Amino acid sequence: MTKITATQAASVFPTYSPEDVRKALLNHDEIALIDVREEDPFAQEHPLWAANFPLSKLEIEAWARIPRRDTLIVVYGEYAGTDLAPRAAAVLRELGYTRVHLLEGGLRAWIDGGGEVFRDVNVPSKSFGEVVEARRHTPSLAAEEVQALIDTKADVVIVDARRFDEYQTMSIPTATSVPGAELVLRVRELAPDPNTRVIVNCAGRTRSIIGTQSLVNAGIPNPVAALRNGTIGWTLAGQQLDHGASRRAPAAVSDANRDSACRGAREIADRAGVRRIALAQIETLQQPGRTVYRFDVRTPEEFADSHLPGFVNAPGGQLVQETDHSAPVRGARIVLADDDDVRASMTGSWLAQMGWDVWVVEPATAAERSETGAVSAPVPASAPVSTVTAAELAKWIDAGDGSTAVLDFTTSANYVKRHIPGAYFVIRAQLADALPRIPQPRRYVLTCGSSLLARFAAADLQRLTDAEVLVLEGGTQAWIAAGLPLESGETRLASERTDRYRRPYEGTDNPREAMQGYLDWEFGLIAQLERDGTHGFRVA
Numbered sequence: 001m002t003k004i005t006a007t008q009a010a011s012v013f014p015t016y017s018p019e020d021v022r023k024a025l026l027n028h029d030e031i032a033l034i035d036v037r038e039e040d041p042f043a044q045e046h047p048l049w050a051a052n053f054p055l056s057k058l059e060i061e062a063w064a065r066i067p068r069r070d071t072l073i074v075v076y077g078e079y080a081g082t083d084l085a086p087r088a089a090a091v092l093r094e095l096g097y098t099r100v101h102l103l104e105g106g107l108r109a110w111i112d113g114g115g116e117v118f119r120d121v122n123v124p125s126k127s128f129g130e131v132v133e134a135r136r137h138t139p140s141l142a143a144e145e146v147q148a149l150i151d152t153k154a155d156v157v158i159v160d161a162r163r164f165d166e167y168q169t170m171s172i173p174t175a176t177s178v179p180g181a182e183l184v185l186r187v188r189e190l191a192p193d194p195n196t197r198v199i200v201n202c203a204g205r206t207r208s209i210i211g212t213q214s215l216v217n218a219g220i221p222n223p224v225a226a227l228r229n230g231t232i233g234w235t236l237a238g239q240q241l242d243h244g245a246s247r248r249a250p251a252a253v254s255d256a257n258r259d260s261a262c263r264g265a266r267e268i269a270d271r272a273g274v275r276r277i278a279l280a281q282i283e284t285l286q287q288p289g290r291t292v293y294r295f296d297v298r299t300p301e302e303f304a305d306s307h308l309p310g311f312v313n314a315p316g317g318q319l320v321q322e323t324d325h326s327a328p329v330r331g332a333r334i335v336l337a338d339d340d341d342v343r344a345s346m347t348g349s350w351l352a353q354m355g356w357d358v359w360v361v362e363p364a365t366a367a368e369r370s371e372t373g374a375v376s377a378p379v380p381a382s383a384p385v386s387t388v389t390a391a392e393l394a395k396w397i398d399a400g401d402g403s404t405a406v407l408d409f410t411t412s413a414n415y416v417k418r419h420i421p422g423a424y425f426v427i428r429a430q431l432a433d434a435l436p437r438i439p440q441p442r443r444y445v446l447t448c449g450s451s452l453l454a455r456f457a458a459a460d461l462q463r464l465t466d467a468e469v470l471v472l473e474g475g476t477q478a479w480i481a482a483g484l485p486l487e488s489g490e491t492r493l494a495s496e497r498t499d500r501y502r503r504p505y506e507g508t509d510n511p512r513e514a515m516q517g518y519l520d521w522e523f524g525l526i527a528q529l530e531r532d533g534t535h536g537f538r539v540a
Helices: 006-012 018-026 039-044 055-065 085-094 106-112 123-136 143-151 164-169 180-190 206-217 230-236 255-272 279-285 300-305 316-321 343-353 390-399 412-417 428-437 452-462 475-481 512-523 525-532
Strands: 032-035 073-076 100-103 156-160 197-201 224-227 275-277 292-296 333-337 357-361 386-388 404-408 443-447 468-472
Touching: 006 085, 018 106, 055 085, 055 428, 055 452, 073 085, 073 106, 085 100, 100 106, 123 206, 123 343, 123 512, 123 525, 143 156, 143 197, 143 230, 156 180, 180 197, 180 206, 180 255, 180 316, 180 343, 197 206, 197 230, 206 224, 206 316, 206 343, 224 230, 230 512, 255 343, 275 279, 279 292, 279 333, 279 357, 316 343, 333 343, 343 357, 386 390, 390 404, 390 443, 390 475, 404 452, 428 452, 443 452, 443 475, 452 468, 468 475, 512 525
Parallel strands: 032 073, 073 100, 156 197, 197 224, 275 357, 292 333, 333 357, 386 468, 404 443, 443 468
Antiparallel strands: none
């Protein structure tokens, strides 16, 4: 990771003022405002349209998330008395980006100039959900009302609009997993009787609001309501959640239900301003100065089975929920594809209302979906580095002479779950601060899940030490595959666990105060949007 001082950066990289950033957002110009701190400090305060690009993983994420090399990029990232932005700007320059700027005065100048800052993650989507509920009066039921319906065995279907793994962690009793973009397509299979009440839930508010309003907008005849405040509201009401549930919506959809879903989805997409384009014409959107994101919004399984060339998978419900991650270039064009003309239309209708320029690919043939499997993100080559096998590393560790130190650059959550015995957790961007906390060895062995990030970290470490630096071949996954011993827990944290923000709506052991505080924060988002003024939302 290139070292560059703030003084050098001032002469190498131009600056962009907070006023200019705001002007670009209001003009709908393309701009990527990126915060290069780790996720936790980012989540404490950031501008509405800032996207989190941790400096630690910048080489791994940049090309996929900011595909056009001449995108206007504005960087900031002050943390613990250190300005990370100059280092990040230098990395971006090395990656080929030609319009890299530093935010003039950094985040402090944004705040001092009256700029609004927001807490949490995926804030554009969450605040948009609050706007939708306020303007469309999305129907909802309290946790106690839903519990009563379950207890009396009422004619009700509960659908969970989150990812399947989130649903499995905790769910409302009797609920079925139907991720957001699948709702309009599949709900009629679960509730064929138009008198059956449908209740949509998520962990908090956003996905249940958007899911419920999707069903209303698409014209489903059933009475529909959101579970007010999701699993948080359920828990605060003192009611029990299920764990490990596995109910899914039927994979097959009847022709009649598909046709009904298609009519409703196209109507709301047209009303929202979504445009249609033939597959052969997509290249015409790739004009100079325009970024085009191409997303297949079906499930990961369907995408792996077959998809259009040049598209990446972003299931529609999560795309609406995490737009700032998937499309960090505000003002870019977004092209969506599916194979049913429902999921792309519904996803597009929401993105268009969030202010994006959205296009849906007209139905393509199965033959045109000629690619299979997952799509790997483009990543630059790392500098050459010596490697060691898992078996060799095990021998060095077993020697117990302190000559080898293992540094693990995986996420802290993965490290806590399992890691090589004696390994130290290190955040790459904080490597220089972490080294004094580690007994100095004769050699360092670097690892992460696959060794990809470790290879980039190796070059950083070589500039900081005269000790031998090696990378574990195949990373910790190779160690596990070899059946070698593992540790768990926060055994050796050379860096604080700032790489992930603890979401109050995840897991099952959050304090009640944190859950209520999160709801109170969501309720206040509309007022923050009004003060900020850059959101560009319009509810069709």
